[in-house]
Amino acid sequence: MYILNTNRSKQTMAIKFTDLQGKASKGGPDRFKPAEGVNKIRIVGSVIPAYKYWLRTRDNTPVPMDCLGFNRETEQFDNKNRDVVREYFPGEKCSWAYMSYVIDRSDGKVKLFDHKKRLFADILDVASKKFGDPTDPEKGWDIVFTKKKTGPLPFNVEYKLEVFDLENSPLSDEDKAAVEEAGSIEEVTKLPTAEDQEAFIKNYILPKEDEVDGEVKAELEAN
Numbered sequence: 001m002y003i004l005n006t007n008r009s010k011q012t013m014a015i016k017f018t019d020l021q022g023k024a025s026k027g028g029p030d031r032f033k034p035a036e037g038v039n040k041i042r043i044v045g046s047v048i049p050a051y052k053y054w055l056r057t058r059d060n061t062p063v064p065m066d067c068l069g070f071n072r073e074t075e076q077f078d079n080k081n082r083d084v085v086r087e088y089f090p091g092e093k094c095s096w097a098y099m100s101y102v103i104d105r106s107d108g109k110v111k112l113f114d115h116k117k118r119l120f121a122d123i124l125d126v127a128s129k130k131f132g133d134p135t136d137p138e139k140g141w142d143i144v145f146t147k148k149k150t151g152p153l154p155f156n157v158e159y160k161l162e163v164f165d166l167e168n169s170p171l172s173d174e175d176k177a178a179v180e181e182a183g184s185i186e187e188v189t190k191l192p193t194a195e196d197q198e199a200f201i202k203n204y205i206l207p208k209e210d211e212v213d214g215e216v217k218a219e220l221e222a223n
Helices: 084-088 117-131 173-182 194-205 209-222
Strands: 037-048 051-056 062-066 099-104 109-114 143-149 157-161
Touching (some): 037 173, 051 194, 062 194, 084 194, 109 173, 117 157
Antiparallel strands (some): 051 062, 099 109, 143 157
């Protein structure tokens, strides 16, 4: 239980001992990671269109960063917003990265899913031709697909929609309760500002200022 004094000069916070976890809490929802073989999920709520760059921090940790030149509302690159990543890294290219909440049928939990492009295209095709909107609470349908390794590299993976295992069905009361508890995906996937992205790039991705100064100094001394 948190007790927060709104007076900033006298701000305090107290946590009951019985509420302590003894470790750092993981932020954000769990992510759905397809398993080898058959997977079954239900898309719930909005699907968030996005394109992302993949960069690496100074300690070589991969991090996704939104392409701010992509308009989520129109699904077009209109470049109305400043594309900070492209400014700092002109050679970088962003990739398709649509997201949504899904109910993982293996445990009934709502998780964030980074959709697979070809699988998503197959879902759109089946939705338009036969089953309708899979996100409809009453007339939607569970996505059944298989994941299969096709080679030794991480991207050697095939996702196949199992069309004959699909059927329309309403969400259960348990499903609806889980979705309500998960809250809004729009908040979880909220776009950062250009200023936020620039600060992150400077603080975590670009070499530190003293490292840059050292490199420049070494070059000058060499000449």
